[in-house]
Amino acid sequence: MTSGPEDTPGVRRAWGWLRHLQAGGTTAWADWSGPGPAGGRVLPGAQQLELLRRLNLAGRPSEALVHRVLTASAPGRGRPDLELDGAVDRPRFGPPPVDPADLPDDELLRVAANLLAEDVVAGEPVPEPGPGWVRPWRRRHRLLGDPALAVPLRTELIARGRPPGGRNAVVLVLGTDLGQMLADVWEHRCFGDGGATWRRWLDSLARRDVLPPRADLLRIAEAWTGRPGRGRVEVVLDPAAVPDLVGVRRLSPPPPPVAADAADLARRVSAVLSLLVTPPRREVLLRQTLRPRLAGAAGPPVVLPEEHRAWVHDRAVRMRDGLLNAGYAVHGDPDALLPRERPGAAEPSDAGVLSLALRLLLERDAAATGHTDHGSHDGGHDGEETTR
Amino acid sequence: MTKRVLLHVGTPKTGTSYLQDVLFRNRPVLAEHDILYPAERFDDQFLAALDLMRLPWGGLETEAVGAWDRLAGRVRAWDGTAIVSHEILATASRSQVGRALESLGHRDGVEIHVVLSVRDLVRQIPAEWQENVKHRRTISYARFLEEIRDPQRDSRIAAWFWGVQEVPDILDRWGHDLPPERIHLVTVPAPGGPPSLLWQRFSRVLGLDGLELDLEAERANPSLGVPETALLRRINQAVIHDLDPTDYRPLVRELLAHQTLSRRTDTPRLALPPEVHPWAQDLAAAWASEVKDRGYDVVGDLADLVGAPPVQTWADPDHPREKQVAGAALDAISALLLENARLRHTEERLAGELHEAHRALERAYLRPTYRFREKTVRRLQTSRAGRGALKAYRVARGRSSRSE
Numbered sequence: 069m070t071s072g073p074e075d076t077p078g079v080r081r082a083w084g085w086l087r088h089l090q091a092g093g094t095t096a097w098a099d100w101s102g103p104g105p106a107g108g109r110v111l112p113g114a115q116q117l118e119l120l121r122r123l124n125l126a127g128r129p130s131e132a133l134v135h136r137v138l139t140a141s142a143p144g145r146g147r148p149d150l151e152l153d154g155a156v157d158r159p160r161f162g163p164p165p166v167d168p169a170d171l172p173d174d175e176l177l178r179v180a181a182n183l184l185a186e187d188v189v190a191g192e193p194v195p196e197p198g199p200g201w202v203r204p205w206r207r208r209h210r211l212l213g214d215p216a217l218a219v220p221l222r223t224e225l226i227a228r229g230r231p232p233g234g235r236n237a238v239v240l241v242l243g244t245d246l247g248q249m250l251a252d253v254w255e256h257r258c259f260g261d262g263g264a265t266w267r268r269w270l271d272s273l274a275r276r277d278v279l280p281p282r283a284d285l286l287r288i289a290e291a292w293t294g295r296p297g298r299g300r301v302e303v304v305l306d307p308a309a310v311p312d313l314v315g316v317r318r319l320s321p322p323p324p325p326v327a328a329d330a331a332d333l334a335r336r337v338s339a340v341l342s343l344l345v346t347p348p349r350r351e352v353l354l355r356q357t358l359r360p361r362l363a364g365a366a367g368p369p370v371v372l373p374e375e376h377r378a379w380v381h382d383r384a385v386r387m388r389d390g391l392l393n394a395g396y397a398v399h400g401d402p403d404a405l406l407p408r409e410r411p412g413a414a415e416p417s418d419a420g421v422l423s424l425a426l427r428l429l430l431e432r433d434a435a436a437t438g439h440t441d442h443g444s445h446d447g448g449h450d451g452e453e454t455t456r
Numbered sequence: 457m458t459k460r461v462l463l464h465v466g467t468p469k470t471g472t473s474y475l476q477d478v479l480f481r482n483r484p485v486l487a488e489h490d491i492l493y494p495a496e497r498f499d500d501q502f503l504a505a506l507d508l509m510r511l512p513w514g515g516l517e518t519e520a521v522g523a524w525d526r527l528a529g530r531v532r533a534w535d536g537t538a539i540v541s542h543e544i545l546a547t548a549s550r551s552q553v554g555r556a557l558e559s560l561g562h563r564d565g566v567e568i569h570v571v572l573s574v575r576d577l578v579r580q581i582p583a584e585w586q587e588n589v590k591h592r593r594t595i596s597y598a599r600f601l602e603e604i605r606d607p608q609r610d611s612r613i614a615a616w617f618w619g620v621q622e623v624p625d626i627l628d629r630w631g632h633d634l635p636p637e638r639i640h641l642v643t644v645p646a647p648g649g650p651p652s653l654l655w656q657r658f659s660r661v662l663g664l665d666g667l668e669l670d671l672e673a674e675r676a677n678p679s680l681g682v683p684e685t686a687l688l689r690r691i692n693q694a695v696i697h698d699l700d701p702t703d704y705r706p707l708v709r710e711l712l713a714h715q716t717l718s719r720r721t722d723t724p725r726l727a728l729p730p731e732v733h734p735w736a737q738d739l740a741a742a743w744a745s746e747v748k749d750r751g752y753d754v755v756g757d758l759a760d761l762v763g764a765p766p767v768q769t770w771a772d773p774d775h776p777r778e779k780q781v782a783g784a785a786l787d788a789i790s791a792l793l794l795e796n797a798r799l800r801h802t803e804e805r806l807a808g809e810l811h812e813a814h815r816a817l818e819r820a821y822l823r824p825t826y827r828f829r830e831k832t833v834r835r836l837q838t839s840r841a842g843r844g845a846l847k848a849y850r851v852a853r854g855r856s857s858r859s860e
Contacts, residue, residue, distance in 0.1 A: 110550045110632065141549040143510030147615050149549045161624040161746070163609050182510065204837055235821075235830075272697055343510045343517045 080104060082111050082155035089120045090134055096121070097152055097168050112138040113149025118168035119176045122422070127430040130437040136186070142178035143340050173418035177336060180425040184333070184358075185340035187432045193356035200229035207315030208234035212288050213242040216252035217307065220322045225314060239292045239301040240313055241285050241396075246384035247372040247407030249283040251325065254370065256282070258331040259354040261347075262338030266328070266370050267415050274379045279387075285405075286390040303391055306400030313399070326359070327367030329424050332416035334358055361431070365424055371412030380407050460537045460567045461560050462662055465630055466546030468620055469583040470573035470644050471654050474673050476501070476541050478655075482669045489667055490536030494527050501527065505542040509552055514701030528559035532566075539662055546572070546626045547619035553629050562633065570630045571661055574623050575644035577736040578763030582726035584617055586685050590713050592704055594692045597773045601732055623761075624746045636751040643756030647764055661755045678714055681723035682771040683780035687788065688713055689773075690781075707795075716791040723780050724771035733766045 084104030085097055097117070120137045123129045129137070141149065151165035159165070210232045211218040211225075221242075222232060243249055250270065257263050264272065273279065281287065289301045304310055311319050326334075334354060341350045372380055384405045392402055464475070479486070479493040486493055495501055503520040504527040506513055513520075531538040540560075548556065562568050585600045595603075595613060603614045618625065623641075631639045640661045645653045659665050680688065691708060699708070728736055744758040771777075820826055836842030 109554060112551075113549070139551050141510070141551045144512055145612050145616055147610070148547070148619055149551070160742070161622055162628065163615070163618065164607060276698055339512055340510060342512065343507060343520060346521055347518055 075106070076156070077103070078155045078157070079106075079111070082152050083107060085152075086111060086117065086138075089117060089124060090138075092124050092128060094121055094124045097154075108138075111152075111155070114152050114166050114168040115142055115147075115149060115171060115175050115179050116140055117152070118171055119179050121168070122176065123426055123429065126423070126426040127434075129430060130433050132437065133183075133429065133433040136183055137179070140179050140182050142175070143182045143343065144178065146178055147175060173422045177418060177422050177425060180422065180429065181333070181336040181340050184425055184428055185337050185344055187429065188337060188341065188353050188357050189344050191353070191357040191432070193352055194360045196223060196356060197227035199226050199231065202231060203229040206230040206234075207313075208237035209314045210237045210239045210292075211242060211314075212239065212292070213282065213285055213304075214244060214249045214252050215256040215282050216248075216325065217242040217244065217322055219256070221310065221314075221319055224320055225316070228316065230314065230316070238313065239289075240310070241288050241292075241301065241303045242307075242310070243283075243285045243303065243305055244307075244404060245408050246279075246283065246387065246405055247377075247380050248410065250280070250372070250380065251370050251412075253280045253283050255325055255331045258335040258338065259359055260338070260351055262335045262342070265332070265335070265415070267373060270373070270376050274376055277379075277383075279383060284387070286387050286394070289391065289394070289396050300397070302397040302399060304399045305402065305404040309399040323363065325369035326362050327365045327420075327424075328370040328413040328416040329367050329420035330362035330365040331370065333421050333424050333428075334362060336421070361428060362424075367420060368412040370416070371410050371414060372407060373414040377407060459535070460569065461531060462537065462539045462569050462571055463545070463556075463560070463630075464539065464541035464571040464573070464662075465548070466543040466572055466620055466626060467574055467580070467623070468543040468546070468587065469580060470543070470575045470642075471658070472541065472543045472573065474655075475573075475658050477673055478669060478671055479539060479541065482667075485667060485669060486539075486664075491663070492531065492534040492536060492538040494530040494534075494538060494540070501540060501542045502544070504540075505545050508556055509544070509548055511544070514705065524556070525559065528556075532559075532561050537663060541571075544620065545630075546621075547616065548629060550629050550632060553632065557633055567638070568634060569638045569640060570627075570634060571640045571642060572623065572626060572630070573642040573644060573658070574761060576646070576761050576763030577621070577740045578728050578733065579644075579647075580621055581728055581732075581736060583679065584621065586680055586726060588613060589685055589689050589692065590680075590709050592692055592696055592701070592708075594689060594696060596689075601729070605732075605735070623743045624750075627747070627750070627752065631752075637753060639752045641747055641752050641754045641756075641758075643754065643758065643760035645756065646760050657755045661753075678718035679726075680713060680717050681720060681725055682773045683723050683776045684713075684717035684720055684784045685726060686773045686776040687781050687784045688717065691788075707792075711791055711795055712788050716787055717784055720784060720787065723784070724769075726773060727767045727770055729772070730766040730770055737762055 080103035081101060083106050084102040085095075085100045087104040087107065088095060088100065088102065097114075116138050120129070120134060123133070123137065148163055150163055150171075151159065153165040153167045156165060206229065209225075209230075211222045225231070244252075250273075254266055254269055257269075263269065278284075279287075285303055289303060293301050302313070304313065307321075311317060325331075337358060338350065338354055341353060344350075345353065384407055388402045388405045391398060464472075466472070476498070480495055480498050483493050483495070500523065503516070503523040505511070505524075506517050506520040507522065508524040511517065527540065531540065538560075545556075557568060560566060560568060581601070581604070582597075584604075585595075585597055588595060588600065593613070600613065603611045604617045606614060609615055609618055620626070627639060627641075642654075642657045642661055645657075655671065688708070691712070695708075696704075740761045740763060744761045747754065748758060833846065836846050
């Protein structure tokens with residue numbers, strides 16, 4: 069960030085580029101040479117300016133969004149706001165200047181996640197159906213295990229007057245193939261506490277040879293067996309068996325997993341949200357405001373990377389054998405726990421996540437301002453655009 | 457309206473914990489003299505800094521939601537002098553600085569002063585590496601020195617180090633909107649000076665001279681020696697992937713580092729390698745010259761920034777004397793055993809209490825009267841007359857007796 073009062077050809081060029089970007093321009097810094105007058109307290113950092121250029125390439129941000137981008141700071145630890153290479157002589161102090169085009173997508177995503185988190189806080193959560201009239205004749209149950217299966221079913225049953233719990237409730241531990249369960253738990257975390265990337269999270273589990281609690285069906289079953297006032301524990305690997313077990317004719321299928329890039333974006337937004345709202349509010353916002361907006365994002369979901377398949381297969385075999393040896397009733401084929409080949413992405417891509425973040429920022433901006441033109445444009449409406 | 461705000465923004469390892477402890481414990485005395493130190497708990501200003509900079513801190517940030525605005529609100533409502541102090545504020549960006557100054561009333565006529573306490577790089581560099589190790593890092597000292605000396609400053613460690621230590625850059629960011637006479641630089645005295653000298657300098661710049669304050673420190677951020685830091689780094693390498701930050705903080709940072717290993721004071725102290733020494737001193741001299749040219753108010757002596765000459769015998773923490781590390785490890789094991797014994801006793805007591813609770817619950821479920829009452833309720837619920845009777849009973853009883 070260059071101070072306002074400085075007045076050199078390089079600084080004037082930087083202010084000119086800022087004006088160009090504010091007017092919707094898309095010219096890269098390296099190709100820009102037009103000067104402009106100083107117009108603010110400080111010149112924004114290279115990250116903010118490049119993010120605005122990418123937004124201009126993706127659509128037509130409103131004046132309000134442009135202002136937010138230019139005054140945002142990247143949250144968390146990382147590189148500070150950087151000067152533009154060529155705007156100032158090599159400063160004697162502070163970090164070295166950069167060509168914004170050389171900034172990795174991850175740096176731009178730090179700023180974008182900050183803005184998206186603010187949007188999520190300002191957004192209205194999509195209301196979930198409230199609890200229905202409680203049916204006295206309901207079958208007492210409790211749904212545990214894979215969150216992608218258990219959470220939506222629990223929500224639906226509550227809405228239909230069949231809340232979990234009750235004396236002698238049968239404990240249903242829901243699961244599917246372990247590779248998918250791990251992906252489901254990671255996605256659930258992305259829309260909750262956030263945390264590590266898909267690969268780092270898996271690496272950590274594999275190194276310690278542990279499963280996350282929600283995917284460890286044997287541990288769940290053991291923990292609920294013999295608790296006072298609880299009924300029997302049954303493992304459900306066949307989704308078609310669930311309606312009978314909870315005493316309804318049919319249940320909605322669980323929503324499909326979101327794209328890998330969408331889950332990773334939620335993870336990044338979650339980290340910023342932790343500084344903006346309390347943890348319970350964060351979870352509501354992520355699941356009821358952000359998730360609906362990400363549900364339709366194109367792209368494959370995460371799948372197990374090649375290097376973890378052997379470990380996951382080994383853990384699945386141990387889980388299957390443990391459940392059978394312990395004598396738990398299992399609905400469905402126990403071999404359904406073994407990981408299967410599925411189409412998907414071994415990890416999200418920063419470029420894909422950034423592209424999605426830009427789209428969401430523009431969508432929200434359009435909704436807030438009533439501006440609907442999302443098409444990319446050439447920009448430079450009132451800025452002087454020249455090529456060096 | 458607050459007349460004056462003194463904003464102490466760093467740097468780390470310059471006696472800040474001691475200063476903040478004194479200010480926190482003496483809030484009533486300060487308030488009698490129209491000085492506000494806005495904090496309900498000791499780490500309130502740390503949480504406010506996390507909030508201002510949207511800085512995650514191992515889960516602590518969840519307690520920081522809205523903390524800066526609360527702090528700024530208290531400052532604005534105070535009709536006197538307010539002191540805000542936290543060393544991580546040094547790394548704030550210009551946008552964040554702008555927000556901070558505005559929220560404290562900069563544009564509304566409040567007289568804001570920025571205070572930066574600084575210490576020579578000869579001591580700051582090893583101290584920052586040690587802080588990294590005390591915050592779960594496993595980086596070697598050699599690698600740390602390499603990263604911070606890399607002109608590109610690409611790594612997170614280098615970005616953080618210079619963000620909180622590069623004096624002219626910090627003052628560029630924090631002093632951008634303020635005249636130089638409202639920017640105060642407090643230098644930490646060279647080693648061997650009177651222990652009270654630093655406090656006298658803080659006291660002068662913060663306008664505390666003449667106040668009767670309790671200066672007995674309760675909190676400090678003690679330093680470790682070479683073998684102790686080397687041991688801590690090895691512990692990090694062994695457990696870092698398995699120990700969550702919420703467990704690491706009390707067990708490793710507090711119990712091992714602060715309460716146990718910091719008591720070993722007869723081992724070699726961390727220092728700059730002799731070959732790095734001239735670079736650090738040249739850089740500090742350039743900073744001192746820049747500060748002088750800018751005309752800031754210097755409390756102390758800019759010569760303090762240059763630092764002491766190289767040590768005669770330098771101990772390399774990447775290759776410590778194994779006998780000394782073993783001694784530190786024994787102390788660490790002893791401390792962990794004693795703590796483990798204490799936790800075992802607590803666990804036994806809690807397990808006994810839980811067992812009793814389970815038994816009481818089982819007795820309640822198995823009691824014939826409970827089963828009889830449950831059966832009666834079920835039967836009553838099958839008819840309209842029964843449900844009416846139940847409703848009347850519950851109204852008379854004053855609360856619901858439904859089991860769920």
